[in-house]
Amino acid sequence: xxxxxxxxxxxxxxxxxxxxxxxxxxxxxxxxxxxxxxxxxxxxxxxxxxxxxxxxxxxxxxxxxxxxxxxxxxxxxxxxxxxxxxxxxxxxxxxxxxxxxxxxxxxxxxxxxxxxxxxxxxxxxxxxxxxxxxxxxxxxxxxxxxxxxxxxxxxxxxxxxxxxxxxxxxxxxxxxxxxxxxxxxxxxxxxxxxxxx
Amino acid sequence: xxxxxxxxxxxxxxxxxxxxxxxxxxxxxxxxxxxxxxxxxxxxxxxxxxxxxxxxxxxxxxxxxxxxxxxxxxxxxxxxxxxxxxxxxxxxxxxxxxxxxxxxxxxxxxxxxxxxxxxxxxxxxxxxxxxxxxxxxxxxxxxxxxxxxxxxxxxxxxxxxxxxxxxxxxxxxxxxxxxxxxxxxxxxxxxxxxxxx
Numbered sequence: 001x002x003x004x005x006x007x008x009x010x011x012x013x014x015x016x017x018x019x020x021x022x023x024x025x026x027x028x029x030x031x032x033x034x035x036x037x038x039x040x041x042x043x044x045x046x047x048x049x050x051x052x053x054x055x056x057x058x059x060x061x062x063x064x065x066x067x068x069x070x071x072x073x074x075x076x077x078x079x080x081x082x083x084x085x086x087x088x089x090x091x092x093x094x095x096x097x098x099x100x101x102x103x104x105x106x107x108x109x110x111x112x113x114x115x116x117x118x119x120x121x122x123x124x125x126x127x128x129x130x131x132x133x134x135x136x137x138x139x140x141x142x143x144x145x146x147x148x149x150x151x152x153x154x155x156x157x158x159x160x161x162x163x164x165x166x167x168x169x170x171x172x173x174x175x176x177x178x179x180x181x182x183x184x185x186x187x188x189x190x191x192x193x194x195x196x197x
Numbered sequence: 198x199x200x201x202x203x204x205x206x207x208x209x210x211x212x213x214x215x216x217x218x219x220x221x222x223x224x225x226x227x228x229x230x231x232x233x234x235x236x237x238x239x240x241x242x243x244x245x246x247x248x249x250x251x252x253x254x255x256x257x258x259x260x261x262x263x264x265x266x267x268x269x270x271x272x273x274x275x276x277x278x279x280x281x282x283x284x285x286x287x288x289x290x291x292x293x294x295x296x297x298x299x300x301x302x303x304x305x306x307x308x309x310x311x312x313x314x315x316x317x318x319x320x321x322x323x324x325x326x327x328x329x330x331x332x333x334x335x336x337x338x339x340x341x342x343x344x345x346x347x348x349x350x351x352x353x354x355x356x357x358x359x360x361x362x363x364x365x366x367x368x369x370x371x372x373x374x375x376x377x378x379x380x381x382x383x384x385x386x387x388x389x390x391x392x393x394x
Contacts, residue, residue: 050342067265068264081338082343083342083343138387138391142390142391145247145272146279162390166385170385174382181385184376185376186328186329186332189363190332190335192392193339193360194339
């Protein structure tokens with residue numbers, strides 16, 4: 001899915017643990033990650049922006065990842081909130097992206113490079129969600145504005161991260177696990193805008 | 198704000214009416230709109246996609262409008278949901294964009310081409326919202342990932358459209374005008390994902 005130099009492929013095919021963000025332990029830098037970082041950091045600033053990330057990521061249709069996907073992913077690892085990430089954060093992001101690629105490949109049963117409606121329904125089922133068919137259809141339509149048929153890997157990542165975030169926000173308010181929450185206006189807006197892009 | 202050929206400038210400095218979508222009356226096509234349409238419709242398909250719109254729209258910082266803004270705006274006028282719009286829909290979009298440009302200019306008090314925190318707070322106040330300062334600050338941070346200082350016109354349009362949509366979705370459920378709503382999980386997800394991008 002990546003442009004040059006080729007990406008290792010993660011191995012972990014599970015759903016990234018429980019919707020949480022990865023921990024920020026300082027691991028030694030893998031040489032492959034180092035090489036990648038240098039290739040992506042075009043302006044040699046020692047920091048990677050979402051724009052630089054975007055030039056490096058190609059989906060199964062030969063298009064660059066969407067700016068939405070790249071902003072979301074950089075935002076998740078940008079601990080000091082300066083809009084870019086250093087090499088330690090990049091290593092976490094690199095592993096994170098590889099995990100998502102593995103998840104995507106796992107659900108792309110017909111190896112078309114895209115996920116279709118029935119594959120997406122199956123994916124959510126296996127992730128433990130019980131969504132109606134209309135909701136799955138709505139997600140596909142939202143991603144594939146033209147043909148309403150399929151979702152590319154970057155769109156899949158965006159939808160999954162958003163659903164993860166909204167689910168966390170929901171759960172945090174659904175203390176008695178009733179499946180129903182009560183929200184005031186600004187709280188509602190904050191969640192909705194915070195979890196989206 | 199637009200690239201060549203120059204854009205007329207709307208005149209209507211009010212907030213586009215009550216958060217609703219514009220009506221779809223079939224008005225005669227303004228020759229200026231016709232000229233614009235032909236310039237934007239690069240592949241002469243008779244339809245404009247969000248990518249074509251993006252190449253034509255420039256914000257006050259000299260950057261193209263974000264893909265998020267262009268997808269949102271095309272989506273609003275794409276009645277047959279095929280991912281693009283024809284000339285009648287384009288005329289409505291053209292007026293709509295001009296209205297937003299006027300709103301933006303009105304709130305950009307120092308004519309910097311961007312809206313800063315206090316200007317945004319004032320804008321929302323005048324639109325009838327009573328948001329906390331933290332919320333306004335959060336909106337600015339979300340838009341200006343690097344400096345947390347200002348919002349460009351396309352970001353302003355995105356934020357306003359999203360808030361409009363979320364407000365409508367909230368109101369539709371807040372029948373007794375209590376400022377508080379109760380939501381089930383899939384309903385919550387649908388609103389959140391439907392109104393965002």
